[in-house]
Amino acid sequence: MIDAEPAASAAPEISSIIALGDDETLTPIDPRDIPVTRIGYAIMMVPLIIGTMVLEIAQLTIAGIFIVPALILSVYLIFIFPPRQYRRWGYHMGSDRIRIVRGYLFYSDTVVPFGRVQHIDVSQGPVERRYGIATLTLHTAGNHNSSVPLPSLAHEDALALRETIRAHIKRDTL
Numbered sequence: 001m002i003d004a005e006p007a008a009s010a011a012p013e014i015s016s017i018i019a020l021g022d023d024e025t026l027t028p029i030d031p032r033d034i035p036v037t038r039i040g041y042a043i044m045m046v047p048l049i050i051g052t053m054v055l056e057i058a059q060l061t062i063a064g065i066f067i068v069p070a071l072i073l074s075v076y077l078i079f080i081f082p083p084r085q086y087r088r089w090g091y092h093m094g095s096d097r098i099r100i101v102r103g104y105l106f107y108s109d110t111v112v113p114f115g116r117v118q119h120i121d122v123s124q125g126p127v128e129r130r131y132g133i134a135t136l137t138l139h140t141a142g143n144h145n146s147s148v149p150l151p152s153l154a155h156e157d158a159l160a161l162r163e164t165i166r167a168h169i170k171r172d173t174l
Contacts, residue, residue, distance in 0.1 A: 041074075
């Protein structure tokens with residue numbers, strides 16, 4: 001009898017799809033990102049659903065031609081997409097830089113040397129505040145990609161990262 005291998009996950013974790021060197025391992029963003037993202041997409045889909053309901057009530061076309069695709073899109077964006085998006089974010093804090101990796105189809109790997117950082121913001125919206133997460137934004141010199149966000153960190157972690165990066169900047173400028 002042949003032993004069956006367990007099926008590999010259809011959506012591998014970001015750390016397994018990115019080859020990192022120099023003992024770099026990516027730290028995932030906070031898992032509370034999933035409900036926050038779901039709430040954001042649900043709020044975004046409300047006008048679309050209302051608009052499609054108006055079209056359906058007006059009966060200008062075949063019944064369901066607008067509302068069915070809108071509902072399918074809503075279900076995908078609210079229930080399926082957020083966990084997939086969460087698995088595609090990660091960061092690595094080095095001694096002189098931070099590396100932020102995200103995406104699968106549209107992949108982005110951003111390295112920000114601490115010497116290029118001009119200032120650092122930690123921000124929270126009302127939903128993020130409710131869930132205790134924050135976005136760390138690094139502002140760098142230059143105009144292309146001069147703001148590099150790292151969303152969905154635990155608020156305490158975002159503050160600690162900000163202070164660590166600030167200490168590196170202060171040490172480099174002295």
